[in-house]
Structure formats: C-alpha cells, structure tokens
Amino acid sequence: MELFRRSPILALSVYGTFLLANGFVPQPLYLNVPVTVFLMGLLFSSLRAADHDSGNVWTATIHFLKSTAWDLVLLARDVFLFLFATGVIIDVFFLLLSGIQKEAHAATGMSPGFLHLPYFLRIGVTNGYGNDVLGLFLPGALPTVFLTMSVGNQLLLHFHTGFKAFSMNATIAVVNLALMGFCYLVEDTIMGVGDYWLLAAIAYCLSGIVFWWFGTWGYLWCREMFEGTSENAKVTQKRVVEIFSAAQPIIWYIKRRNHVRSCLASQGCSDRRGGGLVFPAQLCPAAAEKYPASLFWRF
Numbered sequence: 001m002e003l004f005r006r007s008p009i010l011a012l013s014v015y016g017t018f019l020l021a022n023g024f025v026p027q028p029l030y031l032n033v034p035v036t037v038f039l040m041g042l043l044f045s046s047l048r049a050a051d052h053d054s055g056n057v058w059t060a061t062i063h064f065l066k067s068t069a070w071d072l073v074l075l076a077r078d079v080f081l082f083l084f085a086t087g088v089i090i091d092v093f094f095l096l097l098s099g100i101q102k103e104a105h106a107a108t109g110m111s112p113g114f115l116h117l118p119y120f121l122r123i124g125v126t127n128g129y130g131n132d133v134l135g136l137f138l139p140g141a142l143p144t145v146f147l148t149m150s151v152g153n154q155l156l157l158h159f160h161t162g163f164k165a166f167s168m169n170a171t172i173a174v175v176n177l178a179l180m181g182f183c184y185l186v187e188d189t190i191m192g193v194g195d196y197w198l199l200a201a202i203a204y205c206l207s208g209i210v211f212w213w214f215g216t217w218g219y220l221w222c223r224e225m226f227e228g229t230s231e232n233a234k235v236t237q238k239r240v241v242e243i244f245s246a247a248q249p250i251i252w253y254i255k256r257r258n259h260v261r262s263c264l265a266s267q268g269c270s271d272r273r274g275g276g277l278v279f280p281a282q283l284c285p286a287a288a289e290k291y292p293a294s295l296f297w298r299f
Contacts (some may be wrong), residue, residue: 002232003051003216006054007046009225010058011044011046011050011212015209015212016208017042018128019124019204021035021039022035022037022128022131022207023124023127025154026123028081029084029174030084030087032130033079033080035127037133037135038072038076039135040215041069041149042065043211044064044149044215045062045064045065045149047215047219048060048064049061049064065148068149071153072145072148075153078153078155081233088152110191110192110195111193113194113195114190114191114192114194116151116194117195117200121200122200124186125190125204126191127198128204128208129186129203130187131211132207132211132214133184136211136215136218139162139173139176140160140166141166142158142162143161143165143222143225146219146222147226150226167274179214183207185195187203189203195245218249265273
C-alpha cells in the first residue's frame with residue numbers, strides 16, 4: 001500500500017491500461033503473450049519508479065520501460081514461440097480425446113447467455129484472468145520478467161531460476177496455485193451463469209485489482225530475493241529544476257532592477273521612465289558607466 005500511496009494516479013493508470021488492453025484488444029492464437037509481457041513490464045516499471053524516484057514517477061516509469069523494452073520484446077518472442085509449439089502438441093493430443101472433451105464441455109460449458117454480454121466484458125473476463133495466470137501465478141513467471149528487466153533476456157535460465165525459487169518456498173507455491181485456481185474458477189463461473197452483466201463487470205474489474213495487487217506483491221518478493229532489499233527506498237521530492245530554469249530571467253531582472261534602483265537613488269536619479277526599467281544612459285550618466293546597457297532590457 002505504501003507504493004500505491006506514493007503515486008495513486010500512476011497505479012490507477014496501470015490498472016486502467018490492464019482493463020483496456022484486455023477488454024478492447026483481441027488476443028487470439030497466443031497473442032496474449034506479448035500483451036501480458038508488456039503489461040508486466042509496465043507494472044514493474046511503475047513500481048520501480050515509485051520505489052526509487054517517487055517524486056518523478058512518470059518520467060522514471062517511462063525511462064525504466066524504455067531501457068528494458070528490447071529485452072521484453074525478446075522475452076515475448078521466445079515465450080510466444082514456446083507456447084505456440086507446445087500448444088499445437090497439446091491441441092493434437094486433445095483432438096484424440098474429443099469424446100471426453102465433449103462430455104466435459106457438456107458438464108461445464110459456456111452458457112449461451114454469456115454471448116449476450118457486451119463484447120468488451122466477454123473478452124475482458126477471459127483475457128484478464130488468463131493474463132493474470134500467465135504473468136503472475138504460473139510458477140516461475142514473475143521472477144522471469146523481473147530478471148529479464150534486470151539483467152537481460154535469458155528465458156530458460158531465468159525461468160529455471162524462478163521455478164526453483166517457487167519450489168524452495170512452499171508457502172508461495174501453494175498460494176500461487178490457489179490463486180491460479182481462483183482465476184479459473186471465476187472465469188468459468190462468469191461463462192456459466194449467463195448474461196448477468198453486473199456480475200461480469202465486477203469480475204472484469206476484479207481481474208485488474210488482482211493484477212496490480214499480486215503483481216506488486218510479486219515485485220516486492222523478487223526484489224527481496226534477488227536484490228536483498230526488504231524495505232522501500234525513501235520518498236524523494238519532486239524536482240523543480242525546470243521551473244527555476246524557466247523563471248530565472250525574471251528573477252534576475254527583479255534582482256538587477258532593485259540593485260539599479262538602490263544605486264540610482266543614492267545618486268539622486270529616478271529610474272521610472274514609462275513604468276519600466278530603461279537603460280542606465282537614459283537615467284543617469286554616472287550610472288551608465290557603472291551599469292553597461294548590454295546588461296539590461298526592458299519588458
């Protein structure tokens with residue numbers, strides 16, 4: 001919750017991006033893989049920015065995401081090819097068991113009323129919980145993304161490291177498997193109850209909450225495991241260098257004007273000529289020698 005409080009607007013933006021990507025971007029034929037990788041990269045970049053540069057989270061998020069974009073692209077490519085190859089094998093296997101598959105569909109199939117729901121709710125529920133499983137709860141997925149963004153793309157090495165981390169921590173492994181089952185249960189329930197759009201909308205929004213909350217938990221776990229850091233970095237203040245730079249000419253003008261006025265007043269001259277600051281030669285010959293005209297301008 002501390003990372004959320006540091007930049008709630010950024011967290012809500014990531015949440016909204018997750019819902020929009022899953023509700024309005026079709027993801028057939030394992031195209032959910034690049035979408036999931038992008039969303040995970042965006043989430044981890046925003047969390048890293050809130051952790052290390054909370055005063056400038058938007059700039060830091062873009063910087064972290066740009067610096068790891070190519071590695072994320074390579075990771076999405078490798079995972080897509082792997083799942084596509086294995087998916088073809090699995091599909092062929094289930095085609096041989098088509099009779100059993102039909103019986104299972106008859107028992108737990110999709111309700112015809114589900115097709116009456118708005119399009120974004122239908123694909124939002126299925127894509128949302130599918131991406132939650134793929135990006136968060138699949139054993140080894142979270143550490144794979146974290147390590148890819150930290151040291152570069154090495155799919156097999158990072159996945160082996162992440163899977164080993166899950167196997168060595170029984171509590172996290174059990175919790176992830178339970179949450180994976182929860183995602184499938186919610187998805188099957190919404191598809192089976194029919195055209196209850198309010199229930200579907202709640203499940204759709206819940207998928208984004210699950211993504212941000214457990215994605216943040218996974219980031220903190222990976223950070224502690226791989227970086228040895230258990231505490232968040234201190235809150236940083238927002239930089240205002242740009243503001244000072246823009247206002248510097250005005251500040252300089254005011255200081256110089258006051259300085260000139262005080263000096264001219266001591267010599268019995270007036271600095272008012274049309275309501276603004278004019279060149280010293282127009283005010284007092286003695287001041288013109290001390291303050292060259294090139295140092296002043298009139299607004």
